[in-house]
Amino acid sequence: MAKDIIIGGASNYSWDQLKYWVNSIVKSGFDGDVILIATNITKETIDTLSKKGVKVSLYGKKQEDGSFRVDSKGAPHVERFFYIWNTLNQLDKNQYRHVITTDTRDVVFGKNPSHWLKNNLKQNKLVCSSEGLTYQDEPWGNQNLLEAFGPFFHNALKGNLIYNVGTIAGEFEYVKDLLLMIFQVSINRPIPIVDQAVFNFLIQQQPYKDIIYKATNKDGWAVQLGTSLAGVKSGSGDIGKICQQNPTELISYQMKYKDDQPDTDNLDFTIIHQYDRVNGLKDKIEKLYGDI
Numbered sequence: 001m002a003k004d005i006i007i008g009g010a011s012n013y014s015w016d017q018l019k020y021w022v023n024s025i026v027k028s029g030f031d032g033d034v035i036l037i038a039t040n041i042t043k044e045t046i047d048t049l050s051k052k053g054v055k056v057s058l059y060g061k062k063q064e065d066g067s068f069r070v071d072s073k074g075a076p077h078v079e080r081f082f083y084i085w086n087t088l089n090q091l092d093k094n095q096y097r098h099v100i101t102t103d104t105r106d107v108v109f110g111k112n113p114s115h116w117l118k119n120n121l122k123q124n125k126l127v128c129s130s131e132g133l134t135y136q137d138e139p140w141g142n143q144n145l146l147e148a149f150g151p152f153f154h155n156a157l158k159g160n161l162i163y164n165v166g167t168i169a170g171e172f173e174y175v176k177d178l179l180l181m182i183f184q185v186s187i188n189r190p191i192p193i194v195d196q197a198v199f200n201f202l203i204q205q206q207p208y209k210d211i212i213y214k215a216t217n218k219d220g221w222a223v224q225l226g227t228s229l230a231g232v233k234s235g236s237g238d239i240g241k242i243c244q245q246n247p248t249e250l251i252s253y254q255m256k257y258k259d260d261q262p263d264t265d266n267l268d269f270t271i272i273h274q275y276d277r278v279n280g281l282k283d284k285i286e287k288l289y290g291d292i
Contacts, residue, residue: 002097004032004114005172007087008104009080011070012040015048017105020289022052024108027289032114033096036104037083039070057087075192081183088176099175102271103166108289111270116221117169126170126178126212128203129222129271131162132259138162138227139238141196148189148197157204161258163214165199167222167271170212178208217260222271225278229254230264236277 006025010018018036025034035055038046043066049056060070072079084101098121100113121127135142136158146154165182168175185198203212215221225231232240232253243250262269264278276282 002095004098005096006100007035007084008102009037010104011076013105015045020108020286021104022054023289023292028109028112030112037087039068042067059083077193077195078186081179085176085180093172096172098169099172100169106274106276108272108285110267110272113270116270124211124213125174127215127221128163128212129167129215129224130259131164131224131227132257133227134159134161137256145197147191148194163200164224165196167273217262220269222273223262223269224273226274229261231277234277234279
């Protein structure tokens with residue numbers, strides 16, 4: 001019977017930074033494969049991950065102390081998509097159903113992702129999650145889009161909602177090939193961190209436009225807390241800094257947010273992303289998903 005994969009990337013992360021992601025997967029009841037693409041990682045962290053049942057796919061050069069290091073001038077945010085694609089490309093696609101690919105340091109699983117995908121993906125091949133703001137209403141993303149694609153495409157895309165590149169899932173072949181496209185379109189851009197802008201560009205084009213489910217907070221797939229009211233009040237991102245400097249801007253932000261605000265006291269989501277951007281929530285998450 002085909003199974004699912006959760007796969008993420010890590011560079012310069014220790015077990016203490018990765019354990020919440022790993023432990024939350026265990027607590028969710030997920031019974032598929034868990035793979036971590038990793039470099040700049042110690043032998044101790046590799047060994048601990050392996051003991052926890054994580055399949056560690058290493059790249060770079062093995063050092064005398066058993067650690068792995070890579071000498072690259074590229075952006076890890078972008079390079080991860082190639083390494084994840086390359087790892088998936090070596091697997092037997094007939095053995096797998098869905099791939100869930102996420103960030104790792106600031107992501108935990110509140111529920112088994114296989115259940116959501118089985119019940120909600122339906123005819124769609126992919127799913128992503130909204131940040132609740134359009135590009136033109138989110139200062140960092142707006143500038144990033146402009147620098148990545150120039151004024152013509154920025155003008156065409158700035159009115160679109162931003163979809164987070166750190167919580168993507170779907171059918172094996174479709175996720176695999178989307179990750180390769182993100183990598184290929186990202187390289188040789190004018191700025192190094194372009195993965196999210198590229199992802200948002202791609203999902204407005206065919207074939208992705210018609211086969212990706214664009215989830216909101218109502219769907220319960222993934223919450224992006226960095227742009228939520230709780231995150232903004234905590235000073236998250238450029239909007240958070242602007243609102244702290246001028247509290248009246250908070251009213252403007254709330255009018256621009258195009259989703260239901262998540263209740264951080266009851267995060268009923270399959271994936272919880274950017275929990276460290278909300279005051280007090282990081283401690284709760286770490287207590288819940290710490291050593292098990």
